[in-house]
Amino acid sequence: MKLATWNVNSLKVRLPHLIDWLARAQPDIVCLQELKLEDAKFPRAELEAAGYQSAFSGQKTYNGVAILSRSPLLDVSTGIPGFQDEQKRVIAATAGGLRVIGVYCPNGQAVGSDKYAYKLSWFAALKDYLAGELRRHPRVAVAGDFNVAPEDRDVHDPKAWEGQILVSAPERSAWRALLELGLSDSFRLFEQAEKIYSWWDYRMLGFRRNAGLRIDHVLVSAELAQRCTASTIDKAPRKLERPSDHAPVIAEFS
DNA sequence: ATGGCTACGATCCGTAGA
Numbered sequence: 001m002k003l004a005t006w007n008v009n010s011l012k013v014r015l016p017h018l019i020d021w022l023a024r025a026q027p028d029i030v031c032l033q034e035l036k037l038e039d040a041k042f043p044r045a046e047l048e049a050a051g052y053q054s055a056f057s058g059q060k061t062y063n064g065v066a067i068l069s070r071s072p073l074l075d076v077s078t079g080i081p082g083f084q085d086e087q088k089r090v091i092a093a094t095a096g097g098l099r100v101i102g103v104y105c106p107n108g109q110a111v112g113s114d115k116y117a118y119k120l121s122w123f124a125a126l127k128d129y130l131a132g133e134l135r136r137h138p139r140v141a142v143a144g145d146f147n148v149a150p151e152d153r154d155v156h157d158p159k160a161w162e163g164q165i166l167v168s169a170p171e172r173s174a175w176r177a178l179l180e181l182g183l184s185d186s187f188r189l190f191e192q193a194e195k196i197y198s199w200w201d202y203r204m205l206g207f208r209r210n211a212g213l214r215i216d217h218v219l220v221s222a223e224l225a226q227r228c229t230a231s232t233i234d235k236a237p238r239k240l241e242r243p244s245d246h247a248p249v250i251a252e253f254s
Numbered sequence: 255a256t257g258g259c260t261a262c263g264a265t266c267c268g269t270a271g272a
Contacts, residue, residue, distance in 0.1 A: 061262055202259035
């Protein structure tokens, strides 16, 4: 069983890349972020032709999340229950025996900004929501763009990024609070090469210089961690013409 | 050289991303 997450940065623009990647990587479940389209424009038929059912929560221009699955998607829910939010950032479904929660965590823009405050309150609400999901389901995967680089080794230039958005101490502590619920960063369950990232700036030749951050993650509950056999980041789609700035992150389970 | 790109929805520039 192969679970992936990918911030596609416009599903409309990236649909050809996504369809090709599904055929090549053969994931069973995929969480998508930054669809940037309304539900009425979701390419359900194209994905069905590729072998995937869809659950989605979109909006015009910004945000938007989806879960694709080769097996039926059950008990779909959107948003964080009890947390009022216009922004479509969360979708959950049960598929293949997994409770899958797809997240597009806020960027936060700049430390100290209104959006930063929103980011931290959003993470607090996510934590409470996940605590409940972990009580209800033994096999939970939280996959998405977390917009947090958990440690300095997840940052190409820790000195330049020190204290900045995506790496600031309050953001990292919000990340650690999720781990304290009993979730594990699937990527760190395994020996990994150095300087592996999931996002590279479009500017400054970011990808060519490997000037990236690891901000896309698959978190797994204890029972799923036991069954996790690999976690990797597939840089191949980032090399294509007109790529997303994020690469797919994959976790595999026995 | 402190920018440099991309997507979007709106105009011919602003907002947002990270």
